[in-house]
Amino acid sequence: MKFFCLIGLLCLPTLAFCASDTTFINVQSDVLLQNNHILIFRDQSGQLPFEKIKTIDAFLPPAHHIPNLGVSRGVIWLKFTLYNETNNEQLLICLKKPNLNEVRLYYPIDSKGSYTYINSGDLLPPSTHKFNDPNSIFTVPIQPYSAATLYIRVKSIGQIVLPVIAGTQDNIVRDINNDRLIFGIYLGIILIMLFYNFFIYFSVRDKNYLYYIIYIFFIGFAQIGLEGYGYQYLWGSSTFIILQSVNWMGVLSGIATTVFLRVFLQTKKKTPLFDKVLIGFIILYVITGLLTLFGIYNLSYTLIDIIAFTGSFAFLGAGVKMASENYRPAKFFLVAWSFFLASIILYVVKDFGIIPYNFFTNNILLIGSSIEIALLSFALADTINVYKKEKEISQAQAIQALREKEEFASQQNVILEKKIHERTNQLQETNNDLELTLRQLKESQSQLVDAEKMASLGQLTAGIAHEINNPINFVKSNVKPLQLDIEDMRSLIKKYEEMHHDNFDDKHGEIQAFREQIDFDYVMEEINTLLSGIEDGATRTADIVKGLRTFSRLDESDLKEADIREGIDNTLMLLNHTIPKDLSIIRNYQEIPKIECYPGKLNQVFMNLLTNAIQAMGSSVGGGEKKIIISTERLNENVVIRIADTGPGIPENVRDRIFEPFFTTKDVGEGTGLGLSIVYNIIEKHHGKITVQSEENKGTEFIITLPMKQSDFLDVNTTATTSDSEEPLNR
Numbered sequence: 132m133k134f135f136c137l138i139g140l141l142c143l144p145t146l147a148f149c150a151s152d153t154t155f156i157n158v159q160s161d162v163l164l165q166n167n168h169i170l171i172f173r174d175q176s177g178q179l180p181f182e183k184i185k186t187i188d189a190f191l192p193p194a195h196h197i198p199n200l201g202v203s204r205g206v207i208w209l210k211f212t213l214y215n216e217t218n219n220e221q222l223l224i225c226l227k228k229p230n231l232n233e234v235r236l237y238y239p240i241d242s243k244g245s246y247t248y249i250n251s252g253d254l255l256p257p258s259t260h261k262f263n264d265p266n267s268i269f270t271v272p273i274q275p276y277s278a279a280t281l282y283i284r285v286k287s288i289g290q291i292v293l294p295v296i297a298g299t300q301d302n303i304v305r306d307i308n309n310d311r312l313i314f315g316i317y318l319g320i321i322l323i324m325l326f327y328n329f330f331i332y333f334s335v336r337d338k339n340y341l342y343y344i345i346y347i348f349f350i351g352f353a354q355i356g357l358e359g360y361g362y363q364y365l366w367g368s369s370t371f372i373i374l375q376s377v378n379w380m381g382v383l384s385g386i387a388t389t390v391f392l393r394v395f396l397q398t399k400k401k402t403p404l405f406d407k408v409l410i411g412f413i414i415l416y417v418i419t420g421l422l423t424l425f426g427i428y429n430l431s432y433t434l435i436d437i438i439a440f441t442g443s444f445a446f447l448g449a450g451v452k453m454a455s456e457n458y459r460p461a462k463f464f465l466v467a468w469s470f471f472l473a474s475i476i477l478y479v480v481k482d483f484g485i486i487p488y489n490f491f492t493n494n495i496l497l498i499g500s501s502i503e504i505a506l507l508s509f510a511l512a513d514t515i516n517v518y519k520k521e522k523e524i525s526q527a528q529a530i531q532a533l534r535e536k537e538e539f540a541s542q543q544n545v546i547l548e549k550k551i552h553e554r555t556n557q558l559q560e561t562n563n564d565l566e567l568t569l570r571q572l573k574e575s576q577s578q579l580v581d582a583e584k585m586a587s588l589g590q591l592t593a594g595i596a597h598e599i600n601n602p603i604n605f606v607k608s609n610v611k612p613l614q615l616d617i618e619d620m621r622s623l624i625k626k627y628e629e630m631h632h633d634n635f636d637d638k639h640g641e642i643q644a645f646r647e648q649i650d651f652d653y654v655m656e657e658i659n660t661l662l663s664g665i666e667d668g669a670t671r672t673a674d675i676v677k678g679l680r681t682f683s684r685l686d687e688s689d690l691k692e693a694d695i696r697e698g699i700d701n702t703l704m705l706l707n708h709t710i711p712k713d714l715s716i717i718r719n720y721q722e723i724p725k726i727e728c729y730p731g732k733l734n735q736v737f738m739n740l741l742t743n744a745i746q747a748m749g750s751s752v753g754g755g756e757k758k759i760i761i762s763t764e765r766l767n768e769n770v771v772i773r774i775a776d777t778g779p780g781i782p783e784n785v786r787d788r789i790f791e792p793f794f795t796t797k798d799v800g801e802g803t804g805l806g807l808s809i810v811y812n813i814i815e816k817h818h819g820k821i822t823v824q825s826e827e828n829k830g831t832e833f834i835i836t837l838p839m840k841q842s843d844f845l846d847v848n849t850t851a852t853t854s855d856s857e858e859p860l861n862r
Contacts, residue, residue, distance in 0.1 A: 153212045153278055154297060156222055161298025161306055163488055164211055166193045169295060175205040177286065181237055181246065184208055184282065197488055198293040202429050209283040213297055215273040223303040225296045226267040226283065227493075229253070229359025230377050234267040237282040252287070253359070257367040264307050265359020270300075288428040289377050290436070294488060309490060314358055317497040321351035324504050328511070339511055342394045347504055349387035353380040354500065378423040381435040385416045385442065392446060395510070396453060396461055405449045412442050443472055463510030467503045474499020533647040547627075551620045554658050558613060561665050565606060568672050599672055606668035613661040619649045690841050693730040695770060696720050699761060702737040706745065714748050715758040723765045727841040732813045739806050740774045740833055747778035747831070768839055769819075775832035781825040789823065818844045 154168045170190035179187075190210050193199070200207050215222060226234060234252040239245065251260065251267035262268045273279045285291060296303065325347050332340035355361050356376050366372035389412050393399065398406035415438050422431035450468055453461035474495045480486055491498075626645060630638040703716060710716065741759070748757045755777060762773040781789065790811045814821045817837050825831040838844070 153214045155214045155216050156297055156299070157216045158219075158299055158302075161223075161225075161296050161302040163197075164295040164297060166196055166198070168211055169193065169198065170210040171198055171200070172208040172210070173200070173203065173205055174208060177204075177206040179206075181248075181282065181284075185244075185246075196485075198295075200291040200293070202289060202433055203291055204429060205286075207285040207291060207293070209285070209293065209295065210280065211295070212278055212280045213271075213273060214278040215275055217299055218275050219299055220274060221270050221272050221300070222297060223300050224269045224271055224281065224283075225298075225303050225306070226251075226285075227294045227296055228267075228292055229265040230287070230289070230357065230362065231267060231285060231291070232287040232374070233285070235284040236267075236269045236271070237284070238269075238271045238273075239279050240272075246282075253362045253367070253373050254370060257363045262304075262307070263363075265363045266307070268303065268307075288374065289432045294493075310494070313494045313497060314354075314360070317354065317501055318351065320501045320504070321347060321354075324508060325351075328508060331511075331515075335515055337511075337515060339395055339514060342391045343507065343511055346387045346391040349384045350500060350504070353384035354497065356380040374426075374428060375423055378428060378431050378435060379420065381432075381439065382416050382420040382423070385435070385439055386413055388446075389413050389416070389442070392464070395507075395514075396449070396458075396464060398449070401453060401458065402449065405445075405452075408445060412438060412445075443468075443475070447472060460510055460514055463506060463513060467506035467510065470506065471499045471503035474502075530648070533650075534644050547620065548624055550655070551617065551624070554662065555617065557662055558665070561662070561669060565665075565669050565672070568669065602668040602672045606665050606672075609661045609664045609668070613658060613665075616654045616658050616661070619654055623649065623651070689729075690727050691730055692725040693728055693733070694725050695723065695728075695733070695772060695837075696763060698730060698734045699737050699763075699772075702734055702741060706738070706741055709742070709745055711745075711749060711757070713757055714745065715756070717758055717760045719760060719762040721762075721764045723763050723770045724839060726770055726837060726839045728817055728837065729813075732816065736810050736813050736835070737774075739810050743806065744774060744776040744778065744831075747776055766836070769836050770839060772835040772837070773832060774835075775830060777830040780827040780829055780831055781823070782827060786823065786825060817841065 152168050154162055154164055156162060169192070171193050172184070172187060172190045174184075190208070198207075198209065213222060224236060230253055232252050232254050233250075235248050235250050237246045237248045240247050249269050251269065253265070257265075260268070261270065271279070271281065283293075283295070285293065296306065298306075325344060328340050328344050328347065332344060352361075355365075357380055361376060361380075362373060366376065389409050393406060393409050396402075398409060415434070419431045419434045419438065422434070447465070447468055450461050450465035454465045477486065477492060477495045477499075486492055623642070623645060626638065626642045630642070699718075703710075744759050748759065758777055760773070760775045762771075762775075764771050789807050791808065811821060814835060814837070818841065819835060819837040821836075822834045823831065824834070
């Protein structure tokens with residue numbers, strides 16, 4: 132008998148927890164607190180302290196499966212009890228609703244009823260969140276096989292839906308990672324569709340694609356904001372943007388949707404009355420945006436919901452009407468919009484408990500939005516095909532009309548032949564000039580390599596190819612159309628040559644039809660345009676060769692007056708293809724006079740130092756801003772050039788040896804160690820000085836001081852030796 136009484140006493144705590152709707156947490160999975168496990172109290176004044184809240188008996192179960200409080204001005208209190216059936220001493224509470232402004236969780240710290248709290252919400256910086264997630268996640272100490280009653284205080288603008296999930300850290304983190312995976316897939320779809328349609332827009336130049344790109348961007352941006360990732364990664368430090376963001380996501384996405392619908396369905400042309408309704412929706416969205424700017428958040432949020440709800444079904448009705456009139460774009464839109472509208476309905480009824488809250492229903496908006504965007508893309512492609520077919524029919528009719536026209540043009544034969552001969556000679560001369568330019572460029576490359584003006588042949592070739600590729604491609608692309616035009620002209624001349632007295636009338640009609648077929652005037656205009664384009668390409672190529680010659684200064688082995696800044700800029704031009712996008716080049720040029728120097732040798736110095744700085748920035752692993760700062764100034768009778776970077780710096784134990792020949796810190800085969808030694812010798816030949824200032828993890832600065840006049844140091848017949856070789860400098 133005593134044994135059964137003891138068993139009964141041991142079971143009493145469990146029975147008590149069951150009677151009070153306690154939520155039991157185990158290691159199998161996390162638990163969504165439903166309306167029979169959670170109580171709610173509305174503090175309309177928002178002023179009641181927690182000590183008062185603990186004593187209130189006015190907590191009631193929520194009316195819906197998931198607590199859905201709508202738009203509330205006051206403070207919402209949640210109360211629930213958890214029983215820890217695991218061996219973990221801590222459980223996680225996740226309030227799976229981003230963009231809540233103020234969230235505070237109270238939990239007991241002893242058996243005397245003392246509580247402490249943890250703050251969360253998007254009014255706090257993202258860095259204060261223990262978990263890298265936009266949702267409010269709390270770590271609560273609850274001893275194994277014991278219970279605790281918890282309170283959550285929520286105050287926020289907009290609609291307040293509070294799905295509370297409790298579980299072990301492993302289960303909650305797994306749930307969070309699943310949500311991130313789904314959103315990552317959604318974001319990938321958005322980016323793919325953006326780039327894909329952006330490419331198509333530049334191919335077809337159809338404004339439907341431009342508005343569709345804008346629509347995709349704002350829909351994706353709205354989802355980023357509504358899922359809390361905007362707060363987490365973009366504007367988490369700005370309270371003003373946080374309070375504005377949710378409403379503006381709705382405003383911008385609503386306007387983008389309405390504008391795209393007007394263009395895609397051609398409502399101004401097809402249904403003028405509905406087009407005015409769409410303009411009215413845009414005006415209403417703008418008004419709600421202004422209300423948001425003035426801080427009237429709850430009213431504007433409610434108006435945005437009403438506009439979006441009304442507009443969704445208005446769009447659907449318009450799609451049904453236009454589809455019934457056999458308008459193809461409307462049929463595609465109707466299918467796509469139906470999927471999206473169905474996802475919205477499922478998402479809403481999930482919040483009201485009509486369908487279960489699970490992984491699928493929680494992400495149904497992202498799924499529906501992805502399907503809608505894909506279907507609309509198919510609709511645009513179908514529209515382009517329709518336009519293309521209509522254009523082909525129109526072109527066929529135009530050609531048929533041109534063939535029906537007759538004009539006499541036999542007197543144009545001599546003039547036409549003469550012009551063709553002149554254009555052919557011009558083309559041949561241009562091609563010869565281009566070939567000569569290319570030969571000169573190759574010779575310049577060879578001379579630069581022989582003079583060892585570059586760190587390596589590959590680097591020089593890449594720089595030249597990068598700069599000259601565009602004009603050469605432009606010339607090449609013009610040659611083929613020009614050949615086709617000349618072939619048409621030859622065909623026309625041949626038909627004129629076949630004319631005789633006995634077949635004059637027949638041949639005359641045939642020649643006139645052929646002239647109209649090839650559009651003689653247009654062909655002549657196109658030949659002039661293509662020749663002009665080829666001439667521009669050849670001129671651009673010559674300019675590039677001139678800049679390359681300026682850099683190399685092969686004809687300036689004697690002392691010359693040169694502009695140091697011009698040499699630096701030409702060096703940067705050749706290194707442009709090696710500069711990463713995240714590396715900034717800052718020029719702080721002061722006015723300095725031309726100096727007496729060996730320009731080619733100084734360009735070699737700049738090439739070595741800049742190449743090494745770019746390589747140093749590429750190997751830097753720090754998170755700071757990457758930049759190279761180039762400064763010039765005059766100091767008495769000298770000029771000073773400073774080349775500084777924000778790279779990893781030079782260790783102190785090797786700093787004193789960097790100018791030694793063959794000293795290098797690189798692996799075998801990656802450098803000879805002659806780079807800085809050559810730089811040092813060239814500066815000495817100029818009777819100048821080079822120094823280095825460097826600090827590890829902060830960067831390096833090379834300071835070059837050169838006299839403006841070399842004649843004070845050298846005899847008149849002194850010339851620069853040309854035996855130095857160029858190597859990239861090594862740190």
